[in-house]
Amino acid sequence: MWKMRLPPAGDLNAQLNAALVHINGTVVYELSPEERQSIHDLYARYDEFYGEPHHTLNPEALNACRNALHDAYGQVQVSGRLSTMRARLLDAAPECPFCGAAPATTLDHHLPKDDYRSLSINPRNLIPSCQPCNRAKGTLEPVAGEGIIHTYFQTLPEETFLVAQTSYADGTLVVSFSVDEQVAPPPLSERLTFQIGRLKLDDRLAKSINTFLFELKPGLELLRDIPDPREFIKNHLLKAGVSFDRSFGLNHWKAAVVRGLAACDSFLDDPWSYLDNEAVFMAELDEEVLL
Template sequence: MNAQLDAALIHVDGTVVYELSEDERQAVHDLYARYEELRGEPDQTLNPDALNACRNALHDAYGQVQLTGRLSTMRARLLDAASECPFCGAAPATTLDHHLPKGDYRSLSINPRNLIPSCQPCNRAKGTLDPVAGEGIIHTYFETLPDQTFLVANPTYVDGALVISFSVDAEVAEPPLSGRLEFQIGRLKLNERLAKSINTFLFELKPGMELLREIPNWRQAIRTHLQKAGDSFDRSFGMNHWKAAVVRSLAACEPFLDDPWSYLDNTAVLAVEPDEEVLL
């Protein structure tokens, strides 16, 4: 941690941006330990008076976490640890989100445990959410999730038009966790934003289902294929990935199984949106 603080506050040529006293350095250590103890939940003790003089310097040091900054190695390590955005599971993690906003918790701006890999749309949708203890977005690093399926995909299928929304089974992910997960789905606009990803995902599954189209019992074969795909996605992505929820929901959707072709034969891969501006 001391090496990280030195890199953040001292230029490569030795110019000091802010010289931490020994008491301030210890206060940063204590602050990070307190953050771990609280599992990232907001608390007034995370703005200690002992760091009043240096908190703005620590806040501004976040600029060194960017691609060419002195803490860019830390940035790369955090992003490399995430194969995809942990919030949506549908896009690469290309930015770092402050779990507790750096504007409110300035001394935590470069704490690696407060920096969550995310995609730009999720980072933007979360925004400067006012943190409340026990509410809001769950902490990716600290939250313990049930090792059971709690993410539910709810399909509506009429005349070849497929709409899927997501909800949380409160009997598996019990309150208050279920409330936080439902809030997260809404805050990040996942029902709307995942629509394109679902379309593209099912288009990729289309060749496998078309191989079953010519066999006599193709309806049951497709149901079994989708169920097995859900089990495979559990193994590949962990429990409660949206892809597993989608295929399981379609395996139980009788209207879809009656006529999946009206949707699949007209599914087109939508163009990928251009990259958005990088969020700091």
């Protein structure tokens, strides 16, 4: 979640050839040597600016071919001539880096392809994502230093900044996410907070949190019959947070949730009102599937 390793740029000339020449040899657009060099320079500039919007990323030297490059994104689809690029990028994402709750099945253009047409098939401008996150990002206008962070280039603190604030009463759990400004000071905290809101993570993760905590129930169940299990439950949750840090990287929502619960006195006093109801819900859901 949040960050992915920068993908290799690959063989740019081979990518351009595959994008602009049909398998039977028919040329869609014949790049001049000058245009080809300008694309190389453009990709290097994109890296130099860490994928942030900049007027030089729409060079006039590519005016004649920018629409052909824009349309070439169709070749990145499943049956296209650049489908191996698509597969390579998606295979590198164990989950959607924006939400961490769904598989990455689409590629999102960090800088929109309609605004930055010459970058439409740049692999470092293509971010694996799930459909809901891709749609939520939508037509967001790119502004330098604002908006959704760049999954490949953004530098993040090597500390925990994602906080899950929990409200628990009568067996009902509500979780909302925020950013610790002591760890991620402005303007980074403002950008991360915007991302949480834009992608509606509080609402979209609610069901995932229910499923996730139900999966944790067997471990917690072992503590049910211990006299005064409160501290044991708290320690169990904190250890789970450390484990999730190792498994998913820092600031995954799962680690934030268990830490939030470990700090929630009302949940520690009686987690079973929630967990037992969740078990009933899952049983009813299974019965519906069987029917």
